[in-house]
Amino acid sequence: MAKVIGVIGAGVATAEQTALAQEVGWLIARRGWHLVCGGLGGVMEAAARGAHEVGGVTIGLLPGNHRDAANSYIQIPIATGMGEGRNLLIVRSAELLIAIGGRYGTLSEIALALKTGTPVIGLDSWDIPGMIRAVSPEDAVRHAKKLLHQKKQV
Numbered sequence: 001m002a003k004v005i006g007v008i009g010a011g012v013a014t015a016e017q018t019a020l021a022q023e024v025g026w027l028i029a030r031r032g033w034h035l036v037c038g039g040l041g042g043v044m045e046a047a048a049r050g051a052h053e054v055g056g057v058t059i060g061l062l063p064g065n066h067r068d069a070a071n072s073y074i075q076i077p078i079a080t081g082m083g084e085g086r087n088l089l090i091v092r093s094a095e096l097l098i099a100i101g102g103r104y105g106t107l108s109e110i111a112l113a114l115k116t117g118t119p120v121i122g123l124d125s126w127d128i129p130g131m132i133r134a135v136s137p138e139d140a141v142r143h144a145k146k147l148l149h150q151k152k153q154v
Contacts, residue, residue: 002057003033003148006094008109009043009102009125017101020123021046023137024098029056031141036061036093038086039070039077043100048073061086061093084108091118096147098140099125119147 005028009021025047028035035051037044039060048058052073060074063083070077080086084105091097091112096119099106106125113120114130122131123140132147134140 003031003095004036004059004093005033005144006090006097006109007035007037007043007047007100008090008097008106009047009100010106011038011040011042011044013042013046013101017043017124018046020137021100022050024100024123024140025050025052025056025058026054027137027141028144029054031145034059036090037074038063038090038105039074041071043102045071045073047100059093061089088112091116094118095151096121096144098123098134098144099131101125121147 021043029051034057036059039062051058058074059076060070062079063086065079065081067077067079087109097113098121100123110120120131121134121140121143123134132143
């Protein structure tokens with residue numbers, strides 16, 4: 001079964017965060033992992049675009065009731081109708097999260113993940129105890145690979 005990696009971050013991102021997210025998405029897909037995100041714009045769209053460009057699987061857990069609200073790079077849009085409550089679904093759907101940038105919605109996902117034992121790798125994101133800091137997209141995915149390997153051995 002393919003691993004599912006969550007990418008979280010702001011719906012409105014800086015150009016630097018967008019570039020980081022696109023590369024993270026690309027690297028996730030190149031490893032054969034699936035990408036799950038909130039399905040909208042900013043970091044979510046950039047990561048999905050990166051994964052989509054190399055044939056990866058992209059899943060968007062949308063806050064509203066309409067699947068067509070997903071960005072054009074989401075292959076599997078899931079309309080939750082849960083607003084920010086969908087953040088917990090993203091956390092629980094992913095083996096681990098990579099946070100890029102972000103505001104309070106991202107902070108809530110990080111908190112939920114850390115509370116439930118889901119590892120979080122931060123790239124240009126919040127500095128929270130318990131998160132793993134990455135310095136580049138390659139470093140983030142390297143940490144992800146290591147964490148997935150550790151989970152497999154447990």
